[in-house]
Every structure is written in structure tokens, then in C-alpha cells.
Amino acid sequence: MFSIPFLWTISTALKSSAEYAKDPGRLIPANPDFSNFAKAWTALPFPTFVMNTVFITVICTIAQVITGSLVAYGFSRFTFKWRNFLFFTMLATMMLPGQVTQIPVFLVWRKLHAIDTFFPLIVPAFFGGGAFNIFLLRQFFLTIPRELDEAAMIDGASFIRIWWRILLPLSGPAIASVALFSFLGHWDAFEGPLIYLNSPEKYTVSIGLRMFQDTFGTNFEQVMAASLVHILPTILLFFFAQRYFLKGIALSGMGGK
Amino acid sequence: MVKKRSRKRLIDRQEFWGFLFICPWLIGFLIFTVGPMLSSLVLSLYKYDLANSKFVGLENYRRLLTQDPLFWKSLKNTALYALLTVPLGVLGSLAIAILLNQPIKGVRLYRTLFYLPSMVPAVASALVWQWVFNADSGILNQGLGFLGLPNIEWLQNEKYTLFAFVLMSLWGIGGQRMIIFLAGLQGIPESYYEAARLDGAGTWTQFRHITLPCLSPVMFFNLVLGLVGAFQVFTSAYIMTSGGPNNASLFYSLYIFRNAFEYFKLGKASAMAWILFAILLTFTLIQFAMSKRWVHYEGEAK
Numbered sequence: 001m002f003s004i005p006f007l008w009t010i011s012t013a014l015k016s017s018a019e020y021a022k023d024p025g026r027l028i029p030a031n032p033d034f035s036n037f038a039k040a041w042t043a044l045p046f047p048t049f050v051m052n053t054v055f056i057t058v059i060c061t062i063a064q065v066i067t068g069s070l071v072a073y074g075f076s077r078f079t080f081k082w083r084n085f086l087f088f089t090m091l092a093t094m095m096l097p098g099q100v101t102q103i104p105v106f107l108v109w110r111k112l113h114a115i116d117t118f119f120p121l122i123v124p125a126f127f128g129g130g131a132f133n134i135f136l137l138r139q140f141f142l143t144i145p146r147e148l149d150e151a152a153m154i155d156g157a158s159f160i161r162i163w164w165r166i167l168l169p170l171s172g173p174a175i176a177s178v179a180l181f182s183f184l185g186h187w188d189a190f191e192g193p194l195i196y197l198n199s200p201e202k203y204t205v206s207i208g209l210r211m212f213q214d215t216f217g218t219n220f221e222q223v224m225a226a227s228l229v230h231i232l233p234t235i236l237l238f239f240f241a242q243r244y245f246l247k248g249i250a251l252s253g254m255g256g257k
Numbered sequence: 258m259v260k261k262r263s264r265k266r267l268i269d270r271q272e273f274w275g276f277l278f279i280c281p282w283l284i285g286f287l288i289f290t291v292g293p294m295l296s297s298l299v300l301s302l303y304k305y306d307l308a309n310s311k312f313v314g315l316e317n318y319r320r321l322l323t324q325d326p327l328f329w330k331s332l333k334n335t336a337l338y339a340l341l342t343v344p345l346g347v348l349g350s351l352a353i354a355i356l357l358n359q360p361i362k363g364v365r366l367y368r369t370l371f372y373l374p375s376m377v378p379a380v381a382s383a384l385v386w387q388w389v390f391n392a393d394s395g396i397l398n399q400g401l402g403f404l405g406l407p408n409i410e411w412l413q414n415e416k417y418t419l420f421a422f423v424l425m426s427l428w429g430i431g432g433q434r435m436i437i438f439l440a441g442l443q444g445i446p447e448s449y450y451e452a453a454r455l456d457g458a459g460t461w462t463q464f465r466h467i468t469l470p471c472l473s474p475v476m477f478f479n480l481v482l483g484l485v486g487a488f489q490v491f492t493s494a495y496i497m498t499s500g501g502p503n504n505a506s507l508f509y510s511l512y513i514f515r516n517a518f519e520y521f522k523l524g525k526a527s528a529m530a531w532i533l534f535a536i537l538l539t540f541t542l543i544q545f546a547m548s549k550r551w552v553h554y555e556g557e558a559k
Binding site: 067070071073074075077078079080081083086089090093094095096097098099100101102103104105106107108110124126127128134159163184187188190191194195205206207209210213220223224226227228230231234235238239 | 271272274275276277278279280281282283284285286288289290292293294296297300307369372373376377378379380381384385387388391481482485488489491492495496510513514517518523526527529530531533534537541
């Protein structure tokens with residue numbers, strides 16, 4: 001049932017305009033027509049869009065993984081005043097509706113003349129990467145025995161060393177999950193780019209798709225083709241990362257209270 | 258003397274480094290969360306359109322509540338949407354998680370298939386569903402036609418639009434929420450079930466008295482976040498219907514967006530954001546209060 005929209009999307013994308021007009025209900029196209037992809041690809045500067053999206057997504061993912069794990073390290077391995085209070089506050093931010101912070105943040109960026117640049121979309125990722133990710137990583141770190149830390153400390157390792165050499169390598173599944181979520185979140189992003197990007201050459205794929213819909217909306221077969229291009233990386237990524245991913249969630253999940 | 262000094266230094270080191278490591282989040286929190294929250298509260302007391310600003314006190318709030326029918330309409334739409342999609346979504350995710358918890362052959366493949374829809378980028382998903390709902394050539398109506406039922410103008414008829422969105426949201430029930438339920442299910446000790454079976458408990462009884470209570474923290478988590486998420490519906494409405502027809506799918510966050518970035522009524526939009534926050538906070542607190550009654554945490558003395 002869930003696959004149905006998918007299959008239809010693919011089948012529509014492969015139909016020529018004529019065939020679609022004649023027989024939209026048919027699942028397997030009689031004459032598969034791959035030209036829709038080419039048409040969609042060239043109608044709008046999709047290559048640029050993809051590059052922009054890749055740029056933003058990759059930087060943000062790396063930033064989120066690194067800063068997120070640093071913050072999670074702090075929350076899991078150290079005791080300091082207000083630690084629990086701050087941790088719960090961080091969790092509480094997950095319940096915040098985005099709208100309460102949206103407008104002032106926009107105004108600040110405007111003051112900094114950063115509208116229509118990538119900064120507003122990238123900078124937030126360097127600040128810990130989101131409560132959910134920090135939570136995931138922290139739960140995971142808690143499952144790594146402290147003895148390893150202590151052994152390293154006796155050998156004179158600094159905290160950063162411990163983080164880099166011990167915790168990170170052992171956190172494969174958790175980091176893969178965070179990286180995956182992060183990638184998806186940024187690849188997928190719509191409202192952010194919508195608000196901050198004005199020049200077409202800076203658009204991301206999601207905005208580009210929207211533009212496509214505006215101009216070519218009635219050519220469903222091309223719209224489907226374009227959408228598939230947007231979806232493809234996420235599916236590919238999922239297949240490859242699947243093992244880590246499901247394990248990562250389950251491990252960090254409700255097991256740690 | 259020496260012991261005391263080095264212990265103190267160790268504690269200081271911990272505190273210092275602990276804070277240092279969480280600094281990225283802490284600073285980000287202050288800059289991107291606390292600051293903006295306070296300033297949007299202040300902003301809501303002004304009339305601001307990027308050029309002029311005028312202090313108007315609670316005027317924005319007053320106007321919203323008494324003179325703006327779209328405010329109420331968007332709130333009603335969003336509330337109705339949330340009322341449908343949250344229970345259905347949570348129960349649906351639970352059902353799928355239970356299904357996928359069975360040791361059947363190829364369960365991994367099924368998990369992938371069910372999870373896949375939630376991975377589709379929002380924009381692409383909206384476009385695909387817009388086509389699915391198409392009154393003439395969309396597959397939903399094709400399917401209805403097949404069953405002998407009349408065509409429904411899902412996105413053009415204001416009576417059906419909301420249901421279309423709810424339906425679309427259910428496509429993603431195999432997603433993150435489901436995985437979290439799955440993790441919760443896998444955390445329930447098999448020994449509970451065995452003991453129950455020894456006592457002669459049937460499947461339904463086992464479900465009611467073991468599965469549900471053990472899952473209640475997870476359920477609570479999903480309900481709270483689900484509600485908050487449902488109130489933030491934006492992308493799908495923006496793309497599929499632009500809030501129509503006749504504002505039937507004008508969701509609250511879409512209306513905020515319009516006021517802020519299309520009409521440039523930033524004070525009014527900020528007021529709307531804070532009203533949303535107040536509503537969600539109230540609901541969340543209510544949920545927390547009620548949770549004492551029905552959420553059962555492992556490790557409590559029976």
C-alpha cells in the first residue's frame with residue numbers, strides 16, 4: 001500500500017506525454033519514455049540546484065555530527081553545575097514550535113545582510129546540531145564503559161583525545177544515524193530555503209521543484225520525473241546505511257531512561 | 258593537604274571541560290532560541306513592516322482574536338487536522354511496529370519498505386500526492402472508480418481537503434515514530450510474556466497488561482511530539498493547495514508565514530507565533546499532568 005504512490009510515480013515519469021494523456025491509469029507504460037527526465041533536467045537549472053543542495057547538506061551534516069558529538073560528550077561524561085537542568089532544557093526545545101524563533105532570527109540575518117546567502121541555512125548546524133541528535137549521541141555514549149576513558153586518562157590523554165580516539169570510533173551506529181537524519185533533514189529542507197533564498201541560482205532542489213511545479217505544473221509526467229530525481233539520493237542512502245541506522249535508533253532509544 | 262588540592266582541581270577541570278564541551282549547544286541555544294523567543298515576544302507588541310515600527314501593546318492580540326476570521330479558520334483547520342492525524346498516526350505507527358516485530362521471514366525488507374515513505378523529501382512528497390489526489394487522472398480516483406465509487410475532488414472541494422491532508426500524513430506512519438515504537442517493543446522482556454502465558458493469559462490480555470503499560474512512556478513521547486509536529490504543517494499545504502480552496506487548508510503556520518513574509522505584518526505574525534506557543538505549552542503541560550495516571554515507568558515498585 002505504501003509503495004503504490006512510488007510505483008505510480010515511476011511509471012508516470014516514464015510515460016510520454018501522449019501516453020499519459022491517453023491512459024493515465026495504466027501502471028506499466030507501453031513505451032517507456034526516458035525523455036521526461038532530460039526535459040525536466042534542462043527546463044530549469046537543476047544541476048545548479050543540486051550542487052547548492054549538496055553543498056548545504058554536506059556542510060551541515062558534518063557540522064552537526066561533530067558539534068553534536070562534542071556536546072553529547074559534555075553531557076554524558078562530565079558532571080557540572082546545572083548539567084541536568086541544561087540537559088532537560090535542551091530536550092524541552094524539541095517541543096518548541098519553530099515559529100516563535102523564526103521571525104527574529106530572520107530579522108537578525110537581515111541586519112547582517114545575510115539574506116539570499118547560504119549562511120542562515122548553514123550556521124545553525126554548527127551549534128550542536130539539534131536536540132534530537134544530541135540526545136541520541138548522549139544516550140549512546142552512556143553505554144560506552146567509563147573504564148576506557150579512565151584507562152586513557154591514566155595514560156595522559158586529554159579529554160579531546162578521549163573523545164576523538166575512543167568515543168567516536170566506538171559510536172559508529174549512532175553517528176551513522178545522526179549523519180543520516182541530518183542529511184535527510186537538510187536535503188529535504190523547504191521552509192528555510194524558501195525564506196532566505198531569493199536568487200534562482202542559489203535555490204536548492206526543493207525550491208527548484210516548487211518552481212518547476214509553478215511553470216510546468218500540468219505536465220505531470222515531467223513533474224514526477226523531477227521529483228524522482230529529488231527522492232533518489234535519499235533512497236539510495238537509506239539502502240546503504242540501513243543496517244547502522246535501525247540499530248542506532250534502537251540502541252539509543254528508550255533503553256536509556 | 259595535597260589530596261584536597263588535587264581533588265579540587267579535578268572537580269574544577271570536570272566542570273570547566275563539561276561546560277566547554279556543551280558550549281556549542283549552549284551558545285546556539287542562547288542565540289537561536291532564547292534570544293529570538295524573547296524578541297519575538299517583544300515584537301508581538303509592535304506593528305512592524307520592515308520599515309516602520311510602532312508600539313501597539315496588546316493590539317495585535319486583540320485584533321487577531323476579535324477581528325480576524327482567518328485566524329480562527331486557520332486555527333480550526335490545524336486543530337482538526339491535529340485531532341485526526343495524531344491519534345491515527347500514533348496508533349498506526351504502533352500497529353505497524355507490532356507487525357514488524359514479528360519474526361517473519363524478510364521482516365527487514367518490510368521494515369525498509371514501510372519506512373521509505375517518510376524519507377521522501379517533503380516537496381517531492383507534496384508533488385506526488387498532489388498528483389495522486391488529482392480529480393481527473395490521480396490514482397486515488399482511479400481506484401475509487403474501479404470500486405464503482407464516484408470521483409472525489411480531493412483538493413478542490415473544501416469539504417474533502419483536510420481529509421486529503423490527513424490521508425497524506427498517514428503515508429508516513431512507518432517512519433521515525435514507528436522505529437521508536439519498535440525499539441520500545443523490543444525492550445520489553447520476553448519473560449513477562451512467558452509468565453503471562455503460563456498463567457493462561459490470551460493474546461489480547463497480554464497486549465493490554467504487558468505491552469501497553471511497558472510502551473506507555475514511548476507512547477507519551479510520541480503523542481507530545483506528534484501534537485507539536487502536527488501544528489506545524491506547512492510545506493504540503495504551501496505546495497499542494499496554497500491554503501485553498503477557500504482557505505480550507507489554510508493551516509496556522511501557513512498563515513503565520515503569509516503574514517510575516519508576504520504581507521510583512523511582522524508584529525502580527527509574532528503574536529500568532531506566541532499564541533501557538535501558549536496553546537502547545539498548555540496542551541503539553543496537560544499531557545504531562547495526565548501522564549502520571551497512565552504512564553508506567555519500569556523500575557517502579559509494584
